[in-house]
Amino acid sequence: MVDQATHPKVQVNLIGLEKADYRGQPSTLCQGCGHNSISSQIIAACYELNIHPESLLKFSGIGCSSKSPAYFLGRSFGFNGLHGRMPSLATGSMFGDHTLVSLGVSGDGDTASIGMGQFKHVMRRNLPLVYIIENNGVYGLTKGQFSATAETGLTLKGYGTNPYMPVDIAWEAVVGNATFVARSFAGDPKQVKELIKAALSHRGIAVLDIISPCVTFNNTDTSMHSYAWGKDHEVALHELSYVPPMEEILVEYEEGETIDVTMHDGSTVVLKKLGREHNPTDRSRAMAILEEANAKNLLLTGLIYIDTDQPSLLDIYNLTETPLNRLKENQIRPPRETIEKVNAMMF
Amino acid sequence: MTTAQPIIEIEPSTRLGSIVNDFSITVGTPNGSGSQTSNLTILRALFKMGVPVSGKNLFPSNIQGLPTWYTIRVNRDGFLARRDEHEIVVAMNPDSFTQDLSKVQPGGAFFYSDDIRLPITRDDVVLYPMPVKQLVKETDVSPNLKNYIANMVYVGVVAEMLGIDLDKIYQALEFHFKGKQKPIEMNFNLVQKAANWAADHLEKRDPYRIEAMDATRGYIMADGNTAAALGAIYGGVQFAAWYPITPATSLAEALTEYLPTLRKEPETGKNTYAVVQAEDELAAIGMAVGAGWAGLRAMTSTSGPGLSLMVEYVGLAYYAEVPVVIWDVQRVGPSTGLPTRTSQADLTMVYFMGHGDTENVILLPGSAKECFEFGWRAFDLAERLQMPILVLSDLDIGMNQWMTQPFEYPAEPMDRGKVLWEKDLEQLDGKWARYKDVDGDGITYRTIPGNRYPSSAWFARGTGHDEFARYSEGAAEYERNMLRLRKKFETAREYVPKPVIETVEAADIGVVAFGSTESAVQEARYHLAQAGIKADFMRIRAIPFTQEVTDFVRDHEKVYVVEMNRDGQLHQLLSLEYSAQCVKLISLAHLDGLPLTARWIEEAIKAKEAANKPAKEVR
Numbered sequence: 001m002v003d004q005a006t007h008p009k010v011q012v013n014l015i016g017l018e019k020a021d022y023r024g025q026p027s028t029l030c031q032g033c034g035h036n037s038i039s040s041q042i043i044a045a046c047y048e049l050n051i052h053p054e055s056l057l058k059f060s061g062i063g064c065s066s067k068s069p070a071y072f073l074g075r076s077f078g079f080n081g082l083h084g085r086m087p088s089l090a091t092g093s094m095f096g097d098h099t100l101v102s103l104g105v106s107g108d109g110d111t112a113s114i115g116m117g118q119f120k121h122v123m124r125r126n127l128p129l130v131y132i133i134e135n136n137g138v139y140g141l142t143k144g145q146f147s148a149t150a151e152t153g154l155t156l157k158g159y160g161t162n163p164y165m166p167v168d169i170a171w172e173a174v175v176g177n178a179t180f181v182a183r184s185f186a187g188d189p190k191q192v193k194e195l196i197k198a199a200l201s202h203r204g205i206a207v208l209d210i211i212s213p214c215v216t217f218n219n220t221d222t223s224m225h226s227y228a229w230g231k232d233h234e235v236a237l238h239e240l241s242y243v244p245p246m247e248e249i250l251v252e253y254e255e256g257e258t259i260d261v262t263m264h265d266g267s268t269v270v271l272k273k274l275g276r277e278h279n280p281t282d283r284s285r286a287m288a289i290l291e292e293a294n295a296k297n298l299l300l301t302g303l304i305y306i307d308t309d310q311p312s313l314l315d316i317y318n319l320t321e322t323p324l325n326r327l328k329e330n331q332i333r334p335p336r337e338t339i340e341k342v343n344a345m346m347f
Numbered sequence: 348m349t350t351a352q353p354i355i356e357i358e359p360s361t362r363l364g365s366i367v368n369d370f371s372i373t374v375g376t377p378n379g380s381g382s383q384t385s386n387l388t389i390l391r392a393l394f395k396m397g398v399p400v401s402g403k404n405l406f407p408s409n410i411q412g413l414p415t416w417y418t419i420r421v422n423r424d425g426f427l428a429r430r431d432e433h434e435i436v437v438a439m440n441p442d443s444f445t446q447d448l449s450k451v452q453p454g455g456a457f458f459y460s461d462d463i464r465l466p467i468t469r470d471d472v473v474l475y476p477m478p479v480k481q482l483v484k485e486t487d488v489s490p491n492l493k494n495y496i497a498n499m500v501y502v503g504v505v506a507e508m509l510g511i512d513l514d515k516i517y518q519a520l521e522f523h524f525k526g527k528q529k530p531i532e533m534n535f536n537l538v539q540k541a542a543n544w545a546a547d548h549l550e551k552r553d554p555y556r557i558e559a560m561d562a563t564r565g566y567i568m569a570d571g572n573t574a575a576a577l578g579a580i581y582g583g584v585q586f587a588a589w590y591p592i593t594p595a596t597s598l599a600e601a602l603t604e605y606l607p608t609l610r611k612e613p614e615t616g617k618n619t620y621a622v623v624q625a626e627d628e629l630a631a632i633g634m635a636v637g638a639g640w641a642g643l644r645a646m647t648s649t650s651g652p653g654l655s656l657m658v659e660y661v662g663l664a665y666y667a668e669v670p671v672v673i674w675d676v677q678r679v680g681p682s683t684g685l686p687t688r689t690s691q692a693d694l695t696m697v698y699f700m701g702h703g704d705t706e707n708v709i710l711l712p713g714s715a716k717e718c719f720e721f722g723w724r725a726f727d728l729a730e731r732l733q734m735p736i737l738v739l740s741d742l743d744i745g746m747n748q749w750m751t752q753p754f755e756y757p758a759e760p761m762d763r764g765k766v767l768w769e770k771d772l773e774q775l776d777g778k779w780a781r782y783k784d785v786d787g788d789g790i791t792y793r794t795i796p797g798n799r800y801p802s803s804a805w806f807a808r809g810t811g812h813d814e815f816a817r818y819s820e821g822a823a824e825y826e827r828n829m830l831r832l833r834k835k836f837e838t839a840r841e842y843v844p845k846p847v848i849e850t851v852e853a854a855d856i857g858v859v860a861f862g863s864t865e866s867a868v869q870e871a872r873y874h875l876a877q878a879g880i881k882a883d884f885m886r887i888r889a890i891p892f893t894q895e896v897t898d899f900v901r902d903h904e905k906v907y908v909v910e911m912n913r914d915g916q917l918h919q920l921l922s923l924e925y926s927a928q929c930v931k932l933i934s935l936a937h938l939d940g941l942p943l944t945a946r947w948i949e950e951a952i953k954a955k956e957a958a959n960k961p962a963k964e965v966r
Contacts, residue, residue: 055797058806070806075802077798077804078807079640079667080807080809082659082660085630088588088629088631088633089634091633092588092641095641096638096641096643097797100797117627118626318617320617324586325641325643325795325796332583333581333582333761334610342609343754346567346754347394
């Protein structure tokens with residue numbers, strides 16, 4: 001740790017890094033864009049979790065959301081891939097070094113339209129990846145077309161009224177066998193941060209469907225992806241706090257007041273009950289509350305579903321302890337004497 | 348079997364009126380009837396008898412029922428390309444019976460299942476009816492297996508009538524059933540029974556005979572897809588993602604089959620590799636590109652339609668400079684085309700694959716042995732050049748059994764290319780730039796995810812970027828980067844495999860080909876030489892073209908470019924490259940879905956030569 005006495009102004013985390021070590025290039029997104037707020041929470045979460053920036057991989061597809069990985073964790077490796085195809089890129093990359101953690105940022109177009117296929121398949125493979133969908137119901141970079149998550153009846157300037165049913169990303173994630181599903185709101189930064197921390201501790205796919213308003217094309221008060229609508233309709237399922245491994249839960253709660261979820265790395269996600277009963281390990285309840293949210297026009301946020309028991313994709317493959325990309329030639333080229341045997345296997 | 352000269356020194360005895368070890372056998376069966384086992388058994392038995400042999404499966408896109416053919420060529424001189432002439436025809440399928448009968452060369456032999464009651468319309472072929480149903484009925488095999496082993500009847504009858512050793516048939520069955528006694532005995536008993544029946548009931552009236560030779564010693568039989576997979580395994584493949592598609596499926600399947608025995612960490616039994624069956628080709632290439640970026644020897648294998656889906660990621664890998672190997676086992680397009688037929692028609696597509704200015708490095712294996720070699724070499728090239736390497740095989744090499752020289756252990760240590768790890772960055776004081784051309788060869792240095800040095804990371808992207816991999820739309824930066832990529836492509840010429848060139852004294856013409864057509868071209872050369880047309884030969888093995896290709900084109904007045912496609916795609920690329928000399932490049936392109944024949948090449952060249960010369964000069 002850096003000596004606080006001699007550097008009184010510079011705050012560092014447990015591995016001696018400043019917040020600035022987690023920042024990226026200046027954002028080129030619009031002022032007030034929900035995505036910038038999420039980027040800030042990614043920076044804060046990684047700083048607070050004492051993650052070495054070099055041990056985290058960033059991924060994205062195409063769109064406003066997918067530009068954002070350039071704006072956080074400038075010391076991390078990143079790959080900005082193709083539209084809708086971030087999941088496959090992340091899948092292959094994670095085989096390189098299984099000791100790394102990874103975080104992908106996508107949007108509602110990138111995930112729920114062109115990327116629906118890869119979104120579904122990365123969930124069933126349970127790739128260890130924090131998969132954030134910055135969901136604003138609209139295409140920004142191409143100037144304001146409806147996305148697949150836009151609600152029926154939404155009117156957008158120049159594009160009329162949306163006649164189609166929306167895709168519910170959190171619902172698709174629960175149905176798609178994701179092992180960690182959360183919904184949040186860019187206007188609720190504390191919850192976003194705690195969810196990102198929990199997601200980074202999850203060994204498997206962690207889908208975060210975060211309503212992230214587009215201030216330029218879809219922020220009228222009646223739009224379900226606007227700041228105003230979110231603030232008026234958000235109902236948090238619980239007050240969520242992330243407690244790192246080896247740390248004590250300091251706040252004292254009444255018996256039955258919280259649900260504690262123990263993560264794979266020994267950390268704990270403490271869910272303090274608010275108005276309603278929700279056990280996130282119950283899959284049918286997870287579906288029921290999403291149904292309820294749709295029926296009652298609520299923005300229900302929090303940890304909707306979690307299953308910490310499923311093996312991750314990388315666990316299934318029984319890989320060497322040494323990361324594959326550190327293996328030497330003699331570990332990946334069979335010895336010379338085997339070639340005779342191989343030829344003998346032919347006719 | 349690649350030389351234009353007969354390779355055999357020991358001449359088989361030539362009995363008066365016999366035609367020994369020089370004919371084609373074609374078997375017509377319904378698809379899915381298990382005929383692959385019997386056909387491979389004949390092929391392998393011939394190989395074990397020391398007779399040069401090739402076998403080609405001509406099959407429909409169908410699981411069961413449609414007519415399918417298998418054509419075997421035996422040739423004592425080692426010319427093993429497919430022929431259109433069929434001296435021996437076996438008809439097991441009523442649906443193709445009439446067609447099969449019409450195929451037999453006059454004087455040839457026609458074996459047929461005697462329960463097919465269709466008119467025999469020819470009197471210039473020798474007929475051998477076979478009591479297939481009767482012989483199968485007499486075996487004590489469970490009813491559900493009877494249909495599958497019925498084909499063993501023709502194996503026995505043909506073996507008896509042509510003189511194929513039954514003990515060699517037994518060895519072939521032993522191999523096929525991996526030593527499992529029950530199926531070996533069950534099949535062999537029927538073969539033997541059928542052979543005995545033929546000896547007792549049929550009189551040899553055709554001239555075709557097999558006699559043992561010693562011309563296959565030192566060869567193995569293998570298909571190109573298995574060879575490619577094994578080559579990749581020796582090349583250290585660490586990640587393969589794929590999606591099922593004919594004719595590439597068996598390549599990925601061979602990876603799955605052989606990796607566990609060859610590539611587990613000895614101390615722990617843990618895997619030094621991963622093979623993922625993706626949801627589609629879009630994901631297969633995405634995974635492979637991710638793995639290549641993350642420092643793994645990464646590959647995918649596919650065919651035309653899958654390749655079309657991969658275009659966008661290949662373009663990204665070209666521009667972001669990610670090493671990845673893509674095997675394209677070519678089939679006939681456009682679109683779904685003829686999915687179970689062979690072609691060489693993806694060449695120009697692959698060369699330019701990617702929107703914007705893109706040029707790709709292509710390897711063109713011409714044999715199973717070369718599939719093995721390019722299987723490992725492709726990774727060295729991909730990591731050296733930091734770009735996609737496209738390896739173009741085809742259905743014929745990929746799925747058929749070829750006599751080939753044994754696979755050779757990689758002759759060179761791995762080339763992992765320009766990679767900076769922690770200690771390298773320490774020496775550089777952490778100062779480096781991902782896309783800076785330090786060495787002047789267009790190839791820049793890269794770091795790999797997992798490198799913990801604080802300035803190791805960079806952001807890979809398909810968007811415009813500066814030397815530090817930062818987003819940039821700067822005009823000068825864009826152009827400088829693109830020109831460097833072109834320089835890198837020039838550098839590739841020094842690294843890719845050189846062509847195979849065979850010259851003769853005072854050649855009249857040059858002939859250029861690539862891939863699976865070599866055996867047909869070599870045979871055509873032999874016949875052309877006898878007709879007074881002497882041809883030098885060059886088999887191109889890679890794009891970009893090397894200096895040897897340039898020299899060959901320069902040194903010949905006339906260069907015929909032989910290939911299996913409609914548009915003469917190699918001819919197009921050569922014409923682009925050597926535009927000042929393109930008038931001497933003559934395209935001989937042909938695609939009907941079947942492997943090219945020597946006769947087609949020979950006649951096409953003769954016709955062109957006759958048109959250009961006084962008639963008397965062409966003998």
